[in-house]
Amino acid sequence: MKNRIAVIISASIVIFGLLIYTLATTDPTDVIGNRSITSFNAVLSAMPGYVGKDGASGGWAITSPLGERFIWGRNTDPGKSYDLTLEFDMKPFLDAGLDPEKLPEGMVKGDKIVIVSELDGDRPADPDETSPQELFSEILRSKREYISYHTALDHFGIKIGDGNVFEWAKDMGTNDKDIVFVLDPAVFIEAGADPEKVEGWLYAKVKTMDGSGRPIEIYKFLKPYNIVE
Amino acid sequence: MAKEILKITGMHCAACSARVEKVVGKMEGVEKVSVNLATEKATVFFDPDTVSLSSIVEKIEKTGYVAVSFTEMTVVDEDKLRKEKEIQALWDKFIVSAFFAVPLLYIAMGPMIWWLNFPIPSFLAPMQYPLNYAIVQIALTLPILIAGRNFYTDGFRAIINRSPNMDSLIAMGTSAAVLYSSYSVYQITAGNFGAVDNMYFETAGVIITLILLGKSLEAVSKGKTSDAIKKLIGLAPKTAVVIKDNREYEVPIDEVETGYIILVRPGEKIPVDGVVLEGITSVDESMLTGESIPVEKKAGDQVYAASINKNGMIRFEASKVGGDTALAQIIKLVEEAQGSKAPIAKMADIVSGYFVPVVFVIAVLAAAAWLIAGESLVFSLTIFISVLVIACPCALGLATPTAIMVATGKGAEHGILIKGGEALETTHKIDTVIFDKTGTITEGRPEVTDVITVGEIGRNELLQLAASAEKGSEHPLAEAIVKKAEGGGQEMLAIDRFEAIPGYGIEVEIGGRNILLGNSRLMDIRNISRTELSDRSDTLAGEGKTPMYVAADGKLAGIIAVADVVKSSSIDAINMLRSMGIEVAMITGDNRRTAEAIAKQVGITRVLSEVLPQDKSNEVKKLQAEGKKVAMVGDGINDAPALVQADIGIAIGSGTDVAIESADIVLMRSDLMGVPAAVRLSKSTIRNIKQNLFWAFGYNVIGIPIAAGFFHLFGGPLLNPIFAAAAMSLSSVSVLTNALRLKSFRPLG
Numbered sequence: 005m006k007n008r009i010a011v012i013i014s015a016s017i018v019i020f021g022l023l024i025y026t027l028a029t030t031d032p033t034d035v036i037g038n039r040s041i042t043s044f045n046a047v048l049s050a051m052p053g054y055v056g057k058d059g060a061s062g063g064w065a066i067t068s069p070l071g072e073r074f075i076w077g078r079n080t081d082p083g084k085s086y087d088l089t090l091e092f093d094m095k096p097f098l099d100a101g102l103d104p105e106k107l108p109e110g111m112v113k114g115d116k117i118v119i120v121s122e123l124d125g126d127r128p129a130d131p132d133e134t135s136p137q138e139l140f141s142e143i144l145r146s147k148r149e150y151i152s153y154h155t156a157l158d159h160f161g162i163k164i165g166d167g168n169v170f171e172w173a174k175d176m177g178t179n180d181k182d183i184v185f186v187l188d189p190a191v192f193i194e195a196g197a198d199p200e201k202v203e204g205w206l207y208a209k210v211k212t213m214d215g216s217g218r219p220i221e222i223y224k225f226l227k228p229y230n231i232v233e
Numbered sequence: 234m235a236k237e238i239l240k241i242t243g244m245h246c247a248a249c250s251a252r253v254e255k256v257v258g259k260m261e262g263v264e265k266v267s268v269n270l271a272t273e274k275a276t277v278f279f280d281p282d283t284v285s286l287s288s289i290v291e292k293i294e295k296t297g298y299v300a301v302s303f304t305e306m307t308v309v310d311e312d313k314l315r316k317e318k319e320i321q322a323l324w325d326k327f328i329v330s331a332f333f334a335v336p337l338l339y340i341a342m343g344p345m346i347w348w349l350n351f352p353i354p355s356f357l358a359p360m361q362y363p364l365n366y367a368i369v370q371i372a373l374t375l376p377i378l379i380a381g382r383n384f385y386t387d388g389f390r391a392i393i394n395r396s397p398n399m400d401s402l403i404a405m406g407t408s409a410a411v412l413y414s415s416y417s418v419y420q421i422t423a424g425n426f427g428a429v430d431n432m433y434f435e436t437a438g439v440i441i442t443l444i445l446l447g448k449s450l451e452a453v454s455k456g457k458t459s460d461a462i463k464k465l466i467g468l469a470p471k472t473a474v475v476i477k478d479n480r481e482y483e484v485p486i487d488e489v490e491t492g493y494i495i496l497v498r499p500g501e502k503i504p505v506d507g508v509v510l511e512g513i514t515s516v517d518e519s520m521l522t523g524e525s526i527p528v529e530k531k532a533g534d535q536v537y538a539a540s541i542n543k544n545g546m547i548r549f550e551a552s553k554v555g556g557d558t559a560l561a562q563i564i565k566l567v568e569e570a571q572g573s574k575a576p577i578a579k580m581a582d583i584v585s586g587y588f589v590p591v592v593f594v595i596a597v598l599a600a601a602a603w604l605i606a607g608e609s610l611v612f613s614l615t616i617f618i619s620v621l622v623i624a625c626p627c628a629l630g631l632a633t634p635t636a637i638m639v640a641t642g643k644g645a646e647h648g649i650l651i652k653g654g655e656a657l658e659t660t661h662k663i664d665t666v667i668f669d670k671t672g673t674i675t676e677g678r679p680e681v682t683d684v685i686t687v688g689e690i691g692r693n694e695l696l697q698l699a700a701s702a703e704k705g706s707e708h709p710l711a712e713a714i715v716k717k718a719e720g721g722g723q724e725m726l727a728i729d730r731f732e733a734i735p736g737y738g739i740e741v742e743i744g745g746r747n748i749l750l751g752n753s754r755l756m757d758i759r760n761i762s763r764t765e766l767s768d769r770s771d772t773l774a775g776e777g778k779t780p781m782y783v784a785a786d787g788k789l790a791g792i793i794a795v796a797d798v799v800k801s802s803s804i805d806a807i808n809m810l811r812s813m814g815i816e817v818a819m820i821t822g823d824n825r826r827t828a829e830a831i832a833k834q835v836g837i838t839r840v841l842s843e844v845l846p847q848d849k850s851n852e853v854k855k856l857q858a859e860g861k862k863v864a865m866v867g868d869g870i871n872d873a874p875a876l877v878q879a880d881i882g883i884a885i886g887s888g889t890d891v892a893i894e895s896a897d898i899v900l901m902r903s904d905l906m907g908v909p910a911a912v913r914l915s916k917s918t919i920r921n922i923k924q925n926l927f928w929a930f931g932y933n934v935i936g937i938p939i940a941a942g943f944f945h946l947f948g949g950p951l952l953n954p955i956f957a958a959a960a961m962s963l964s965s966v967s968v969l970t971n972a973l974r975l976k977s978f979r980p981l982g
Contacts, residue, residue: 008325009328009329013328016333016376023368024369027362027369033362033364033368034365036362036426148361151361153363155360155427175424213360
């Protein structure tokens with residue numbers, strides 16, 4: 005009987021190991037990854053006039069009706085791989101007391117603030133020959149951990165680093181916040197901005213999880229857009 | 234009316250045993266049925282002309298259980314093997330389920346216990362890869378559900394048979410968890426990734442695992458409760474050395490027949506009951522009587538199976554074999570007692586019968602109430618599962634029979650055979666104990682101390698006449714006279730006529746002479762003057778001796794005085810009973826003065842003397858009429874009616890078969906310390922049963938409202954179904970563990 009138990013447990017370990025390996029190495033069960041691509045493509049399709057090449061970076065960009073941009077593509081520096089970038093006007097932050105000198109180096113680009121996430125890994129396909137959808141899909145496949153799901157808003161999000169996220173609705177038909185620019189306020193507050201006075205950005209608490217998975221509520225700057233009525 | 238014992242397998246809780254009782258009890262021709270969950274036996278009394286055993290078995294099997302006729306001792310061995318297999322199978326199932334439950338719990342609960350920082354592989358992070366997370370949980374849960382499949386097959390079958398049991402509650406509770414979780418998985422595949430928070434696979438998996446653990450521990454504990462029987466069965470030797478044609482043959486014990494001559498060497502066990510033909514030895518009979526001092530055996534003495542021959546080689550003739558040996562009878566007696574029910578179990582049985590449906594209704598109502606009150610479906614489902622899982626009728630079902638099993642087994646170990654749960658329960662209420670005198674308080678081996686003659690008949694002739702008259706009697710006083718005469722080398726005379734006059738003595742005709750031998754009343758009713766010897770008679774009686782008048786041809790011929798020695802344990806036993814607040818009385822047919830003298834020696838103040846055998850039971854009745862709970866302790870045929878009349882009849886093992894048959898408790902030793910020991914054992918057992926019932930009831934009374942969220946209404950705790958399962962398993966184990974405490978019972982405290 006003990007042998008039988010040993011056989012059952014050994015066989016189970018093998019079967020279970022195979023299952024784990026399969027899950028870890030194949031995409032079909034990655035429902036969030038797969039669905040995030042579909043939803044992102046839907047966003048791109050819903051605002052064709054707002055999607056285009058980003059000349060400076062060589063990547064693709066989605067521009068909000070008020071001018072904020074989410075850029076995905078490769079860095080201009082050929083030695084680097086590709087970047088994710090959030091770009092938005094500095095003026096509302098200046099009006100709220102921001103001292104641009106106090107922002108970390110590289111965040112100020114003319115009258116814009118840029119938040120860049122440099123991604124390691126192989127160089128992606130040439131954006132010139134790749135559609136925005138394909139390029140995004142490629143980034144996601146190689147950097148899956150950058151994609152998350154925000155249950156409270158039913159959003160997917162791509163992490164730009166330091167708590168900054170670009171979010172889009174899983175289903176634009178049922179969501180009134182189709183895309184959302186999410187900024188971590190800490191760096192702006194340190195640079196002198198009064199978060200309550202930043203025009204056009206909603207300063208609010210959002211539910212999220214910290215690095216260890218602890219549920220927390222933290223303040224963020226939010227700028228949502230409803231693309232599809 | 235036939236009686237049959239059936240072995241029932243597949244019962245898991247008191248609801249099951251109640252169901253079998255109900256179904257069989259309703260059958261036409263079935264007089265009475267009693268099902269014991271702990272021993273898994275049903276005792277059925279039925280009219281074979283109206284209903285057959287096979288139809289009873291068929292009926293039980295239709296209800297969802299397996300019934301097998303339980304008759305021979307060999308079946309006991311098979312039963313033992315089956316139980317061992319069952320325990321092993323349960324452990325195996327538990328090991329398999331635990332092997333999967335631990336990682337399941339880790340994966341499911343790890344992300345929730347964020348402060349402990351349990352590392353989870355990134356591809357299993359629930360908020361990143363919810364489907365992977367779900368698939369792994371399903372993969373880990375399935376083997377657990379397979380290991381616990383009996384809960385589902387038995388539980389749902391019981392529901393279909395409209396007799397839901399504990400398995401039904403587990404099946405419903407865990408099925409609800411699995412089905413809802415499966416729906417959540419479907420939701421995840423449909424894009425509702427938040428449903429990942431609504432999976433309860435680990436609840437189902439851990440509940441099954443914990444209950445398997447509880448069942449395994451329960452099976453082990455249940456096995457321990459019948460250790461006494463196993464020990465008794467293990468005592469029987471497997472072979473015997475038979476002498477045939479002056480040659481020795483070793484034969485299996487089953488092939489030994491009555492009349493066989495059996496050789497037993499020093500150190501060997503005596504294989505069957507018999508009478509010693511030659512050889513002298515001492516035999517350790519402690520396994521049968523609890524008496525540790527070996528007993529001398531010589532030609533003519535009785536030997537018993539399983540006793541150990543210490544130092545001499547003997548040959549004996551087998552008189553009782555197989556199921557007729559004293560050992561087999563003891564085993565049968567203990568088994569029947571263990572399978573019997575105490576009245577205190579009735580309440581638990583009634584509650585158990587209604588328990589499961591009531592719990593199901595409470596679970597549905599509680600879940601519905603929370604849902605209506607605005608709580609989420611998930612919250613209501615948690616309540617539903619918790620109530621189903623925490624309610625445990627099995628602790629209720631085990632509370633009484635396990636304590637009785639351990640107690641009757643423990644009693645047998647100490648030479649106290651208690652014939653049933655009812656006797657065990659009633660004994661603790663005893664407030665008056667009546668002891669028979671001769672053979673009970675005294676050794677029952679009286680000796681002739683004085684022979685006094687008057688008239689023309691001499692001392693030796695008087696003794697010869699009296700011995701010849703008493704030759705056929707088994708009365709201890711008669712035996713003393715015969716022994717005295719034979720010891721003096723006197724021949725016994727032929728008797729022409731013999732008449733016993735119960736309560737008075739005997740009348741015989743010897744060689745044309747009419748001889749009367751008996752007490753003073755016999756002389757009085759025959760108008761024989763005893764004036765000449767009445768003072769001597771009183772003096773002898775005052776010394777605790779029993780004077781017996783002898784008259785020949787209508788004239789007083791003399792007195793033969795017989796004295797019996799008080800057993801060394803009698804005084805201690807009586808003192809102990811009195812210290813327990815129990816009134817002690819002595820009853821005897823002996824004359825008042827003799828009776829009082831003996832009573833004084835042992836410290837008894839209430840003496841019922843000169844009581845005719847047929848009046849002994851009336852004396853018991855009188856005490857009962859005073860509101861006393863009476864135990865009668867005796868050994869003779871004449872004690873049988875009183876043993877039956879008493880609330881508890883206690884027979885001394887050295888006594889007659891009729892007395893033993895009539896008694897509720899048999900003391901294997903002739904030691905009266907068994908009486909206070911039996912009362913103490915009964916008190917300890919009833920206390921233990923009450924504790925068990927308190928815990929079993931209390932557990933449900935507290936557990937169900939907590940699980941239903943009643944205390945949560947007032948800011949109190951809410952029970953996680955996993956903790957409900959753990960608590961449920963713990964309740965059965967704690968009841969069994971408490972019952973096993975009786976194993977440490979010591980008769981003298």
